[in-house]
Amino acid sequence: GQSLEQPSEVTAVEGAIVQINCTYQTSGFYGLSWYQQHDGGAPTFLSYNALDGLEETGRFSSFLSRSDSYGYLLLQELQMKDSASYFCAVSEDSSYKLIFGSGTRLLVRP
Amino acid sequence: EPEVTQTPSHQVTQMGQEVILRCVPISNHLYFYWYRQILGQKVEFLVSFYNNEISEKSEIFDDQFSVERPDGSNFTLKIRSTKLEDSAMYFCASRHEGQANTGELFFGEGSRLTVL
Secondary structure, rough: OOEEEOEEEEEOOOOOEEEEEEEOOOOOEEEEEEEEEEEOOOEEEEEEEOOOOOEEOOOEEEEEEOOOEEEEEEOOOOOHOOOEEEEEEEOOOOOOOEEEEOOOEEEOOO | OOOEEEEEEEEEEOOOEEEEEEEEEOOOOOEEEEEEEEOOOEEEEEEEEOEEEEEEOOOOOOOHHHHHHHOOOEEHHHHHOOHHOOOOEEEEEEHHHHHOOOOOEEOOEEEEEEOO
């Protein structure tokens, strides 16, 4: 079967760094994406890794280890507006339909 | 900036009624998807659509669901006879063929369906 595991909640203070882990077990693997979703809003694309290593996009970075079926999203210089849910999602094949994890709710405190 | 638009934003319906949710994907996108999210839960894949036909569907997408692209811009999800458990946020998403290697889908703001 398919499974993506993420922590359900993370709390951090403004200005800090937080890492959200994702481990996956899927029948195929093309890449790992990360999406942000504010309450009542649409998922918004943050980052994508198809190959091992670190991808950096501003304050956000994402890492992938295909051999470990593991990835993480790193958020630096946290801001209050980063409070949201973060989902990892796997593309299993060339259709690029996404299998989402259950999401991690990030609360940033002053 | 181009965006995926969905209507209605919220629909309340009685159990057993038919519902049509509408989406206008970004104009040069060729791949379309419907996802749903039950309140507080993860986003679940329903169906993908390419070249005017369904390319893949999930176990959730049973005979009561159908999708159409009635014209060059709209993409619809029909639920024939709604059930209480169909209450969820339904997201339409699209991508351009050139985005195949980026993992990026563009999501609409969603249509919240409430079945009473």
